[in-house]
Amino acid sequence: MRNFRSLFWLFAIVLVFQSCSESDDDPIAGELPAIDILDDSYGSDPVQSLNVYLPAGRSASETPLLIYIHGGAWLDGDKDEFDSFRALAETYFPDYAYISIGYRLYDIPTGSNAFPTQEEDIIDAIEYIMSKTSEWNVSTEMVLAGASAGGHLALLHGYKHSNIGNIKSIFALFPPTELAELFDFNLITQLGLTQLLGGTPQTNPEGYSDSSPVNFIGSQSIPTMFFHGTEDDVVPISQSEILESDLQAAGVDHEFVIIQGQGHGFAPLTYAQAFEQAAAFSANYIP
Numbered sequence: 001m002r003n004f005r006s007l008f009w010l011f012a013i014v015l016v017f018q019s020c021s022e023s024d025d026d027p028i029a030g031e032l033p034a035i036d037i038l039d040d041s042y043g044s045d046p047v048q049s050l051n052v053y054l055p056a057g058r059s060a061s062e063t064p065l066l067i068y069i070h071g072g073a074w075l076d077g078d079k080d081e082f083d084s085f086r087a088l089a090e091t092y093f094p095d096y097a098y099i100s101i102g103y104r105l106y107d108i109p110t111g112s113n114a115f116p117t118q119e120e121d122i123i124d125a126i127e128y129i130m131s132k133t134s135e136w137n138v139s140t141e142m143v144l145a146g147a148s149a150g151g152h153l154a155l156l157h158g159y160k161h162s163n164i165g166n167i168k169s170i171f172a173l174f175p176p177t178e179l180a181e182l183f184d185f186n187l188i189t190q191l192g193l194t195q196l197l198g199g200t201p202q203t204n205p206e207g208y209s210d211s212s213p214v215n216f217i218g219s220q221s222i223p224t225m226f227f228h229g230t231e232d233d234v235v236p237i238s239q240s241e242i243l244e245s246d247l248q249a250a251g252v253d254h255e256f257v258i259i260q261g262q263g264h265g266f267a268p269l270t271y272a273q274a275f276e277q278a279a280a281f282s283a284n285y286i287p
Helices: 003-024 079-084 088-091 117-136 149-160 181-182 187-197 205-209 238-250 266-282
Strands: 034-043 050-056 066-067 098-099 142-147 166-173 224-229 254-259
Touching: 003 066, 003 224, 050 079, 066 079, 066 117, 066 149, 066 238, 079 088, 079 098, 088 266, 098 117, 117 149, 117 266, 142 149, 142 266, 149 166, 149 224, 166 266, 181 187, 181 205, 181 238, 224 266, 238 254
Parallel strands: 066 098, 066 142, 142 166, 166 224, 224 254
Antiparallel strands: 034 050, 050 098
């Protein structure tokens, strides 16, 4: 009997150690906690970085990505712009992880970081994100979103570089879409685009064409929802009207929401409605 009891306790001790060992080898046991990863670098420049917001309980099969690109006329702003929209994202895209992209900005005094620097940074950022989805335990499926210049970059990447990233839909707020047309809007626009693109539509037509999202729309382009105010005095609503016309001609699924009486930037309630509508639109492509 004494030998039996000794064997019993020896067996019990072995089970305990085995259980501890298995638990130590399984870092994803149980529900994953929420994690904010700030200033995660995807390039050598300090602004080439991401803010990553991973929700609790995420999984590779159930947690798609909302990727946000900030505005600022390609020469201002930063990825913290998403902070003002995070609560809306959590309300209307509740099962998503969120990523806000920082990118190099055009520097007026030195002329550095002219276009297509920003386009190239979005490519590098999304390639980096794709390389990290397994580590973050999230899906590769993406909604690509942005406001103003960020909306332009979201559309440009989604249409021109659709093979980079698993992008299911695009959500844009008051975006530039056809830069040669935008050039004639006012003197400030002319001066800014001349510097950013290294010339005018007459002296650098290829640069304007290559940087305009509408020039890359085809029948297989990514479904798109976009919003524009009728009183926008920075990016005229005609830019979204051109986008709508070209999407219609190509037979691309889209929704264009005109915001009466509002300008370049919306009222808080309007932003909430836009996020709600964009989430419903995206649900058609990421169930």
